Amino acid sequence: MGPRALRRADGRPLWGQLQDDLVRRIHAREFDAAFPGELALTEEYAVSRYTVRQALAQLRADGVVVAERGRVPRVARPGPPPAxxxxxxxxxxxxxxxxxxxxxxxxxxxxxxxxxxxxxxxxxxxxxxxxxxxxxxxxxxxxxxxxxxxxxxxxxxxxxxxxxxxxxxxxxxxxxxxxxxxxxxxxxxxxxxxxxxxxxxxxxxxxxxxxxxxxxxxxxxxxxxxxxxxxxxxxxxxxxxxxxxxxxxxxxxxxxxxxxxxx
CATH class of the missing domain: 3.40.1410.10 (Chorismate lyase-like)
Incomplete structure (x- = not known):
């Protein structure tokens, strides 16, 4: 499936477009094995690291990805339901x-x-x-x-x-x-x-x-x-x-x- 091109003339911030596309790819299970790091996303989408960090920050806030200091982000997996x-x-x-x-x-x-x-x-x-x-x-x-x-x-x-x-x-x-x-x-x-x-x-x-x-x-x-x-x-x-x-x-x-x- 892969990434979709971000549209700079779209009117929406690039980080918001990037966030939406990453969510789409997560739902398509593209990142089940591993979620790409900041540098890989910067190169894949041809955007600045600042744009990538903004998108990842929102994904973390929404509970979609987990990112710990010094570690590559990963897709959050829901835990088992309470007994x-x-x-x-x-x-x-x-x-x-x-x-x-x-x-x-x-x-x-x-x-x-x-x-x-x-x-x-x-x-x-x-x-x-x-x-x-x-x-x-x-x-x-x-x-x-x-x-x-x-x-x-x-x-x-x-x-x-x-x-x-x-x-x-x-x-x-x-x-x-x-x-x-x-x-x-x-x-x-x-x-x-x-x-x-x-x-x-x-x-x-x-x-x-x-x-x-x-x-x-x-x-x-x-x-x-x-x-x-x-x-x-x-x-x-x-x-x-x-x-x-x-x-x-x-x-x-x-x-x-x-x-x-x-x-």
């Missing part, structure tokens, strides 16, 4: 947590179907042959992978979810509106571990990057109605706990973290 902060000791929805952080939560539904799984059925206090609905989603925050989420619910309770558009809504909200089922408590077990290669590929992180593995048993009243397995990026999700006389009840037993409410 979602989730208090321990209360029921929560990942959808709501992301939205409340001012980001758009969407999901790629990878699987939504009737299955039989004896292990999960037993965890829900059901006969092993009881049919279940399984829902697998890749959860996104502002379009970036955040969590790999799999949930199992009794088919008799969740059949109404078949055909629902779950790309931009919360599972619990859909359960309440479509099936009249309200998940109002439960228990979670949270593990810290490293991402396996397949999980890293899904979540767009390197193999071995830190993640949280969360196993949830959701209840409606005292009845288990949901078994969920979530792997979430540890660089995007924080857990906080309050303590003191007025704090919400919570406890840690070995590696178990219990949510407030029904256990």
């Amino acid at each position: 979602i902060d989730q208090p321990v000791g209360e029921a929560y929805s990942l959808f709501a947590a992301v939205e409340e952080a001012g980001r758009a939560q969407t999901s790629e539904v990878r699987r939504l179907e009737r299955v039989a799984d004896g292990v999960v059925a037993r965890r829900l206090g059901l006969e092993e042959s009881t049919p279940l609905l399984t829902l697998e989603r890749l959860r996104l925050s502002d379009g970036e992978p955040l969590a790999w989420d799999r949930a199992w619910l009794p088919w008799a309770d969740a059949e109404a979810l078949v055909g629902a558009d779950l790309t931009r809504t919360a599972l619990y909200a859909e359960l309440a509106s479509r099936a009249g089922l309200r998940v109002d408590g439960g228990r979670e077990r949270i593990h810290a571990e490293v991402a396996e290669p397949a999980v890293g590929k899904l979540l767009d992180i390197p193999p071995g990057a830190p993640v949280f593995r969360i196993e949830r048993l959701g209840t409606a009243g005292e009845r288990p109605v949901e078994w969920r397995h979530t792997v979430i990026r540890a660089d995007r999700f924080h857990l906080t706990a309050s303590f003191g006389a007025s704090a919400a009840p919570w406890s840690i037993q070995r590696d178990d973290v219990y949510l407030g409410g029904a256990r």
Whole structure:
């Protein structure tokens, strides 16, 4: 692509034209490898070093480039978004947590179907042959992978979810509106571990990057109605706990973290 000629008869200051053209080239990713120094820009655009310095000063003020004393300027790269902060000791929805952080939560539904799984059925206090609905989603925050989420619910309770558009809504909200089922408590077990290669590929992180593995048993009243397995990026999700006389009840037993409410 390269530089565009600056027009001295344009009426605009040369440094402003230079600034605009550098921004254009930055957006075109011309300077991903390295940003040119003052001397290189002076020669490339056939302008004075004073003009180059004025343009770079404005780019620095706008946060477009970073220039430290004695070093060649570089294109500023936005840092990762702040992690979602989730208090321990209360029921929560990942959808709501992301939205409340001012980001758009969407999901790629990878699987939504009737299955039989004896292990999960037993965890829900059901006969092993009881049919279940399984829902697998890749959860996104502002379009970036955040969590790999799999949930199992009794088919008799969740059949109404078949055909629902779950790309931009919360599972619990859909359960309440479509099936009249309200998940109002439960228990979670949270593990810290490293991402396996397949999980890293899904979540767009390197193999071995830190993640949280969360196993949830959701209840409606005292009845288990949901078994969920979530792997979430540890660089995007924080857990906080309050303590003191007025704090919400919570406890840690070995590696178990219990949510407030029904256990």
